[in-house]
Amino acid sequence: MTEETAPTNEDARLVARTQAGDPAAFDALVVKYSPRLYGLVYNMTSNHEDTNDLLQDVFAKAYRSIGGFKGNSAFYTWVHSIAVNMTINFLKKRGRRMTMSLDDMDAGVENDKDFIELTATTNPVREADLGELQIRLNEAMMKLSLDHRAVVTLFDIQGLPHAEIAKILGVSEGTVRSRLFYAHRQLQNYLEEFRQ
Amino acid sequence: MPVDDQTISKLLRLKRFEQPPAGYYDAFLREFQERQRAELLKRPVWRIFLDRLDVLREEYLTLSNLSYGMASAAVLAVAAALSFNMLAHPGTGVGSSAATLAAHVNVPVNVTMPEESLRVASAPVPMNAALTPQIRIPDALLESSYVTPVPGDQPPRYILDARPASYEPPFTF
Numbered sequence: 001m002t003e004e005t006a007p008t009n010e011d012a013r014l015v016a017r018t019q020a021g022d023p024a025a026f027d028a029l030v031v032k033y034s035p036r037l038y039g040l041v042y043n044m045t046s047n048h049e050d051t052n053d054l055l056q057d058v059f060a061k062a063y064r065s066i067g068g069f070k071g072n073s074a075f076y077t078w079v080h081s082i083a084v085n086m087t088i089n090f091l092k093k094r095g096r097r098m099t100m101s102l103d104d105m106d107a108g109v110e111n112d113k114d115f116i117e118l119t120a121t122t123n124p125v126r127e128a129d130l131g132e133l134q135i136r137l138n139e140a141m142m143k144l145s146l147d148h149r150a151v152v153t154l155f156d157i158q159g160l161p162h163a164e165i166a167k168i169l170g171v172s173e174g175t176v177r178s179r180l181f182y183a184h185r186q187l188q189n190y191l192e193e194f195r196q
Numbered sequence: 197m198p199v200d201d202q203t204i205s206k207l208l209r210l211k212r213f214e215q216p217p218a219g220y221y222d223a224f225l226r227e228f229q230e231r232q233r234a235e236l237l238k239r240p241v242w243r244i245f246l247d248r249l250d251v252l253r254e255e256y257l258t259l260s261n262l263s264y265g266m267a268s269a270a271v272l273a274v275a276a277a278l279s280f281n282m283l284a285h286p287g288t289g290v291g292s293s294a295a296t297l298a299a300h301v302n303v304p305v306n307v308t309m310p311e312e313s314l315r316v317a318s319a320p321v322p323m324n325a326a327l328t329p330q331i332r333i334p335d336a337l338l339e340s341s342y343v344t345p346v347p348g349d350q351p352p353r354y355i356l357d358a359r360p361a362s363y364e365p366p367f368t369f
Contacts (some may be wrong), residue, residue, distance in 0.1 A: 023232070034221050043211055052224070059228055073295070133199070137207050146213055156208035184201050191199040 011075040020064050026066070029075065031061050036158065041133050043086045043153045053164055054090055058083045073167060080168045084154075088146045133191065140190035148183035155180055 012103040017025035062079050154165045166173045
């Protein structure tokens, strides 16, 4: 969890103001959490338009339900739960349609240590290999079950700790670890198949 | 490149850079606000009516809480004023009223006794004496009893009426 989106007292204040009828406070929450939730929904749906619509629905639902939010968990956890559940329900209805694209890759990736490490050798063949591997990984991601995909998205892409993922998904930490293990195993198998 | 678990993790971490184009989040917020407004306008009449009722109910509850508090404060103020008045003027208290009442009870007219032999306390009782936890014979009972004169230093003997005294003149034919 990054510092900028870590649950703070500011969230509680914004929630209280929203509950008191101040819509500007909820707008501040939307601004704060939409980039993270976009990443979560996008990596599960692999479609920008679907992500946009879903994210609108997620925040609309959160706004409608915020009166009943008692603060037993952080707003961060609560809104992530709404996003994961709505995305899973949406994907169950939609079926397997894949339109993942890497065109939207942010320019900041060039400064990422993983990217630098993976492309350390300036070999065009290697770069092409990495790009291809990335595409295959996206395809493999879409072959994962929804539960496994959610765990991989929250842990590997969003960088959330196991305990936080367990709270969001409403399962035990053991279940999260187990799902992660099997998801990684499946991804590895898909990518090995591609390489052979 | 070997596809081990570490490589997969690194590749997955790179996916966090897949972000929408610049300006997307501003547009997203505007769209959200527009949707919210549209949703408010599209609400059915009965829903708006219920919301208004809710607001009215909340206002009424606030007012009733306020009036309850004010009434409680008024009752407390009156009680405090009465208590202060009674402590400042003990002669007008409850205890003295009872004593005054006892003093006004008539002694039977057909009883003629020497005054020194009557040892019935009919004078007003001070308030603090009236409040002491002692067993006392009610004044009214003492007033309605005959007192038999006793010679010497003997204590007086009290005899209660066997039947009530009549103050009407006897019939004479």
